Amino acid sequence: MQKLSKVEVVNGVAMERALIRITYEIIEKNKGIENLVLTGIKTRGVYLAHRIADRIKRLEGETIEVLELDVSYYRDDNEGRNAEKQTVSADNKTIKGRKVVIVDDVLFTGRTIRAALDAVIDLGRPDKIYLAVLIDRGNRELPIRADFVGKNIPTSREEAIQVSLKEIDETDQVNILKNI
Numbered sequence: 001m002q003k004l005s006k007v008e009v010v011n012g013v014a015m016e017r018a019l020i021r022i023t024y025e026i027i028e029k030n031k032g033i034e035n036l037v038l039t040g041i042k043t044r045g046v047y048l049a050h051r052i053a054d055r056i057k058r059l060e061g062e063t064i065e066v067l068e069l070d071v072s073y074y075r076d077d078n079e080g081r082n083a084e085k086q087t088v089s090a091d092n093k094t095i096k097g098r099k100v101v102i103v104d105d106v107l108f109t110g111r112t113i114r115a116a117l118d119a120v121i122d123l124g125r126p127d128k129i130y131l132a133v134l135i136d137r138g139n140r141e142l143p144i145r146a147d148f149v150g151k152n153i154p155t156s157r158e159e160a161i162q163v164s165l166k167e168i169d170e171t172d173q174v175n176i177l178k179n180i
Contacts, residue, residue, distance in 0.1 A: 002179045006162075009153055010174035015134070018150030019048065022132050023055040025148050026101055033060050035127070036099045039067045041116055044105040047167045048134055052103065067095075069102070074115035096124030101148075105163040107133040110142035135174055137161050 010018070030036055033056055040049030046068045053066045102116050113131060120129060132148035137155045153176070155161060160177040164170075 005178045005180045007176045007178075008173055009176055010135070010151055012166075012172035015150070015172045015174065018134060019051055020055060022134075022148045022150055023052050023059065026052065026130070026132065027056065027059065029130070029147070030099055033062060033064055035097070036101065037065045037067060037095055038101050038103055039069045039095075039116070039120060041069050041071055041102065041104040041112060043168065044163055044165055045069070045103045047165050048105060048132075049101075049103040052101075052132070069116055069119055071112060071115035071119050074118040076111060076115070094124040095120060095126045097127050099128045099130070100126045101130045101132050103132045105134050105165075106161050107131070107136045107144070107146050107149075108139055108161075110140045110144035113144050114142055134163060135161055 026036075027033060038049040038053055040046035046066070049066045053064050057063050100120055102113065102120065104112065104116070107113065117129065120126060130147040131144070133146045134150040136146055136149045136152045138152075139155065139157055151174075153161065153174070155176060158178060162175040162177050164173050164175070166172050
């Protein structure tokens with residue numbers, strides 16, 4: 001019987017700092033928030049996108065749109081590709097000509113982000129697409145990199161990253177999990 005080792009690598013305060021930094025970087029890179037939309041990848045990416053949007057509102061005094069992106073149909077490992085497409089909530093808004101920031105909790109192999117890119121393109125041709133992730137853990141299988149990173153945590157393939165958010169898990173923290 002294997003035991004599971006759990007090591008906290010990011011606490012709530014560090015997560016807050018990382019999201020504040022990401023928010024400032026998004027505003028800076030775009031020279032403001034004009035024509036900007038955040039698309040959170042379900043599930044935890046949606047909550048992170050809303051947190052970033054709240055910070056932008058506090059800083060810029062304006063609300064920006066947050067879309068919820070469901071990439072399950074677009075995944076290359078999805079057996080049920082004949083299922084009906086459901087990419088975005090918010091009654092299939094278009095992102096044509098807008099600056100899109102895809103938000104997710106962890107960047108690992110790049111396959112989820114590849115699926116997210118396909119989903120976003122189906123909504124219209126954006127002006128620019130950025131990627132914001134709370135954790136970049138390395139081990140890419142596809143040539144994808146994040147524009148905005150909360151924290152780089154290099155891991156082996158035997159390890160797992162567990163992101164906990166208050167909205168779902170009642171606490172903000174990031175753990176590395178490993179069988180020992």
